[in-house]
Amino acid sequence: MGDFITVAAVGEIPAGGMKAVSAGGESVIVVEQDGEYFALQDRCSHEEFPLSEGELEDGEITCILHGARFDVRSGTPKSLPAILPVKKYDVRVEGDEIQVRV
Amino acid sequence: MPENETVTDIGLDEYKYHFITEDKPVFKAQPGLSEEIVRQISAHKDEPEWMLEFRLKALKTFYAKPMPDWGGDLATLEETLDEIYFYLKPQDHMERSWDDVPEEIKDTFERLGIPEAERKMLAGVGAQFESEMVYHSLKEQWEELGVIFESIEDGLRLYPELFKEYFSTIVPIGDNKFSALNSAVWSGGSFVYIPKGVTVDIPLQAYFRVNAERMGQFERTLIIVDEGSQAHYIEGCTAPVYTTESFHSGVIEIIVKKDERFRYTTIQNWSHNMYNLVTQRAMVHEGAKMEWLDGNLGSKLTMKYPSCYLVGEGAHGSILSIAYATDGQHQDTGGKVVHAAPHTTSQITSKSISRGSGRSSYRGLCKVYEGAVGSRSNVECDALLLNETSRTDTYPYIEIDENMSSIGHEATVSKIGEEQLFYLMSRGLSEEEAMAMVVRGFIEPIAKELPLEYAIELNRLIELEMEGSVG
């Protein structure tokens, strides 16, 4: 497992919002939920489409391609056509930097 | 002049279901689609706030998604969408007994050929006339078993938690452009729950038909079958012939839990001016068995691919599909199986017949995820061509990420056999009769899976369709 990489500054991601970043060659989305940050691979488990193009609402992200929904805290699918979870990464806040370990 | 006040005198010989019944809708929305219409539908149904929000979100998704550039020709559909009525409700409350059903609707069923005996025998009949269930009854013994068979609206009203837990988890809003449309304007359909360990012997049936010109039909069905149960749901449709195009776009969601066995049968004979764009999908859990039986005879264009998502070990999915396309028709049908658990198995059998300028296309998906070890899938497609102007296509997608699996696909295309025809004609059959017999033989493997009355009706339809096929 790699090191934590700084991907954004605290405050850069609005409450309940998300940001698409690149960390260690991987496309990642970082999400804010109730003061906590979560990071998922920016790739729908259904047809590998970037989730960052979709919509985030009530803790669920919806893939724009075929409407699959995922819990952003865990990456667990909440509807078909997705079956597999989206890969989740560790996140931490160091000072005012948000860091992700890919 | 409202179109729906026309009384027909069109000859029944010409087309068996070619008639229009006089009826008086209680509420009829304006033609075309808008946020206002969606709000009206939701308000009229007295829905909880979350459903209104769901509908509005779906409307946005519908507008945002492009028309599919594959499958059938949808070029004139945009116009159609501006003209059709997205909501129509013939009666303002559910009928509880047969006697209360208005005579004109009974007359429609009469002409549809629903046998008298069947009406008495059938435990539950969900009959969808225009946009909503007009008749819906349930045999007492089933109620005792805890079986729920309601209109989708009552499902939402009476079982809000169960409904919300599963609704739109199988077919999400954005699955495709038409699932988004259905999610915005759905009306009518069934809500079914079969509790654990219950076997329902008599099929649950829902008849419905479209009757008002340019009226859209957006039925939504949610079926949850709990562990160890067994049931069969039948949906049959037919529609009168009109000159302007019409539109049907249903969404069927089915959850089949552990060790359960469920069959869903559709015989579709929409009038030949109907766009029929349907999303039917089942999630199949451990050891469970899901069967789709899908017959497509009518409509101008049907795009429908019943799907089985096999998510539990040992789950089985089967799709039996027949399509018949004659002049001006395009049946773009098939099936999808997704193997996402070990030792899952599936079988797709597709038979299609193209006649005149008719076009039948098989479109299917077989996907095996990594980890679905020991999965097996077999797909067989047979296409029969009756004339030199007929067309058939086969478009399977086979995506395999697991090496310990075994997948096969085969398709053949052939002309109706000259030798068979010659033989039958030498036995004294007319060419027409001989062709009908060959076609019946061709679809026999599927017809024999149908309940008797459907098999009879199917044969009758084939005979009607084959009339005038010679020369």
Next chain:
Amino acid sequence: MEGTTTIDASAQRNAPAADANPADEWFERFANGLDEPDFLVARRRAAWARCAQLPMPTRKTEEWRYTDVSQFTPESFEPVSPKSEMVAFEDLPQAVRDVIEHSHERAGIFVQRNGAAIHMRLDADVEARGVVLAPISDVAKERPELLEKYLYGDDVTEMEEKFWTLHAAMLTGGYLLHVPENTRIEHPVHAFRYVDCPGSLVSTHTLIVAEPGSEITCIDEYISPDLEETTTSLAGVEIVGEAGADVHYVSLQRYGKGIQHFSIQHVTADRDTRINGFNVTLGGDLTRSDVSSRLTGPGAEGIMLALWFGDRDQHIDHHTLQEHAAPHAHSDLLYKGALTDSARSVFRGLIRVMPGAQLTDAYQTNRNLLLSEDASATALPNLEIEADDVRCSHGATIGQVEERQMFYLMSRGVTRQQAERLLVLGFFDEVLAKLTLEGVRTRVRAAIARKLGV
């Protein structure tokens, strides 16, 4: 090309700084250094103009759904020099000499290194019978009418157009093989494309014209060492079989690592013509191959064969078309692939029977072996049939080697991997057996065995 002109004009109005476009600059830098007849220049520029208009396909394009080229930027590769300097046999790359020295007899040899033809030989008696084997650049000067008639003769499909126009714009090599009427050549012509310039873009072409009643066999072999930097290879192949001709064509791609290979092959078979095309894919990182066979005359026969073995993270994508535009024609496709490690393959094949193409016989079979957990295969065998008196079928399977056979071989003392590879070779033999020239069959089989390590 009225539409094209209009679009160009408006594009210029909207973007006055059009020549600041780095891709256009890249093309101009390359094209300005070329010395070729006007008609070729015109074609090259027209191809570039079209190519520049077309977006790079993305995975949203159905035909590119499984191969992501959206990040491919041609101008990040260096075009190779087309300047030819012929060298003696002894000065050819060792890898090419090895093949020539250790295998079958040949009627002719053509060797291209990067963008330039460097060696050529045609048997004197074959040349005396009127057969032409020449670099396209020479033909352009000496027999331009042949190129004007045949080069880029076929319609290009929408999915091919981006790479086809790029290929035509950047063409720097290739040869014409022209076989006159009723001339039957016994031994094959063997062409080598050797690439050893990392980070370059090489675009080459094969044009085979078999006049009525002629017979020819031709092999295109693609070779390179492992290259450190990603290198692009574009290959266009056109085969024209005129009435009653008999053409056998083999493409053997055994590049080293680091190469992405895009191949577009157009085969046209006229009345009573037999064309047998065989594609073998072993090397490179990414291979995309589009092969179309158009049967335009009654009695035509198109046989399409392919084998591939993918390992590492190789990506192999085959698209095929069997188009029956005339009645009474026969086509048969057999494509077989085996994959190990995390290799991926795609097969998308279409049989299209046009209205009126009665009495068509068309078959298509794709079989895949997955040898490892991470390998994956996609098969899309398609049919579009618009005539009724036809016999058409297709089949596709994806599976693994039989454990029973593995145990049998392992009990004879071979390792698991060797047993597996022997079974793969056995799996391929059904296709290899369809190569009628023994020398060619042995050559192809040896190349595969070498890749398999058996």
